[in-house]
Amino acid sequence: MSTLKIKRITTELLDVPIKRPHQFSTVKVSDKSFVLVKIELSNGVTGIGEGTTPGIWWNGESVETMKLVIDRYAAPLLVEEKAAYVEKLLQKLNRHIRGNAFAKAAVEMALFDALGKTYHVPVHQLLGGHHQDKIPVRWALASGTPEGDIDEAKRHAAAGNYANFKTKSGHDAPENDARRNIRIAAGLRGHSSIGIDPNGSWDRMTVMKWMDAFFEAGIDFLEQPLPPQDFEGLARLSSMKKVPIMADESLASVQDALRLVQEKAADIFSLKIHKSGGMKNTVKIAGIAEAAGISCFGGTSLESSIGTAACVHAYASIPNLDYGSELFGPAWLADDLVKNPLVIKEGYIHVPHHPGLGVELDEAKVEKYKRKEEKGALAK
Numbered sequence: 001m002s003t004l005k006i007k008r009i010t011t012e013l014l015d016v017p018i019k020r021p022h023q024f025s026t027v028k029v030s031d032k033s034f035v036l037v038k039i040e041l042s043n044g045v046t047g048i049g050e051g052t053t054p055g056i057w058w059n060g061e062s063v064e065t066m067k068l069v070i071d072r073y074a075a076p077l078l079v080e081e082k083a084a085y086v087e088k089l090l091q092k093l094n095r096h097i098r099g100n101a102f103a104k105a106a107v108e109m110a111l112f113d114a115l116g117k118t119y120h121v122p123v124h125q126l127l128g129g130h131h132q133d134k135i136p137v138r139w140a141l142a143s144g145t146p147e148g149d150i151d152e153a154k155r156h157a158a159a160g161n162y163a164n165f166k167t168k169s170g171h172d173a174p175e176n177d178a179r180r181n182i183r184i185a186a187g188l189r190g191h192s193s194i195g196i197d198p199n200g201s202w203d204r205m206t207v208m209k210w211m212d213a214f215f216e217a218g219i220d221f222l223e224q225p226l227p228p229q230d231f232e233g234l235a236r237l238s239s240m241k242k243v244p245i246m247a248d249e250s251l252a253s254v255q256d257a258l259r260l261v262q263e264k265a266a267d268i269f270s271l272k273i274h275k276s277g278g279m280k281n282t283v284k285i286a287g288i289a290e291a292a293g294i295s296c297f298g299g300t301s302l303e304s305s306i307g308t309a310a311c312v313h314a315y316a317s318i319p320n321l322d323y324g325s326e327l328f329g330p331a332w333l334a335d336d337l338v339k340n341p342l343v344i345k346e347g348y349i350h351v352p353h354h355p356g357l358g359v360e361l362d363e364a365k366v367e368k369y370k371r372k373e374e375k376g377a378l379a380k
């Protein structure tokens with residue numbers, strides 16, 4: 001297999017509709033953009049990967065920057081290289097291209113898919129084998145009102161779709177956010193529970209003031225309550241030993257993981273394959289967490305079934321995934337890009353066992369959602 005080479009790398013921008021608008025701390029989105037990456041190997045096998053992000057506000061990358069970085073910089077570095085030398089190829093990318101983790105993750109995903117198909121094994125086997133066959137999924141409540149969120153959560157819990165939930169916060173003032181979440185938690189008492197994600201938009205004093213109330217309300221975790229750089233603040237909140245503190249935007253690289261451990265700034269790591277530059281780095285970060293006694297949560301960048309499959313392969317191989325996941329991307333999109341979308345059944349997403357990522361690209365959907373004209377400022 002040492003003669004197996006990367007022959008061609010191509011990309012395409014796609015815009016897929018979502019079922020209902022999603023309110024993040026800074027933006028409301030009504031469709032989701034992806035960069036689809038195809039890597040063709042010298043044996044004729046083609047692997048697929050996808051890059052996507054909550055938005056450029058999240059880490060500075062967008063699907064447009066990913067496409068440019070892959071087309072102009074990553075592809076020329078990788079074409080004609082030996083495909084099976086994954087770690088070496090990632091090292092080469094890192095030497096020549098600083099940052100751009102989301103773009104690198106999309107490339108790594110397509111490479112692993114192609115290798116899995118070549119060797120006839122699912123990607124989780126290439127990552128060292130899996131620890132579980134199914135992963136619990138939390139649904140994100142983002143209806144806009146506490147009553148709407150409570151109703152939605154109770155409906156899902158009663159139907160057996162999802163057992164636990166997450167709320168997006170940070171759009172409102174921190175005080176109002178805190179009150180709203182406590183109201184939601186109280187409304188769900190006896191039925192279910194929530195974790196809160198303000199995307200780094202709260203401040204230390206607000207969280208400290210409300211921490212006892214969050215604890216009493218049975219909140220499962222506070223995800224990135226403070227800005228990404230405020231490790232000291234996160235450490236203070238964690239030392240209160242009330243509601244567990246989860247690091248998301250503060251955690252991308254393996255070095256971030258080590259620093260969070262050293263500074264005791266997180267009780268839970270929110271993993272995301274895109275922010276960390278791929279599945280391999282994600283598994284490495286989970287290893288650091290495991291050594292430090294920190295739990296992991298399988299985060300999402302709201303991928304289609306392609307990226308979600310990659311997340312499932314990586315997360316399924318992690319033993320300390322104690323808080324389950326939020327891999328609801330395929331259920332949140334109004335359509336998908338594969339012929340065999342991943343399904344969430346009774347609160348769980350199941351690990352694909354077909355070769356590669358285990359999903360088959362639907363070219364008709366690619367044609368349908370292919371970006372035909374410039375979006376945003378570029379359209380003017």
Ligand code: MG
Nearest residue numbers: 197223224248
């Ligand atoms: Mg988050």
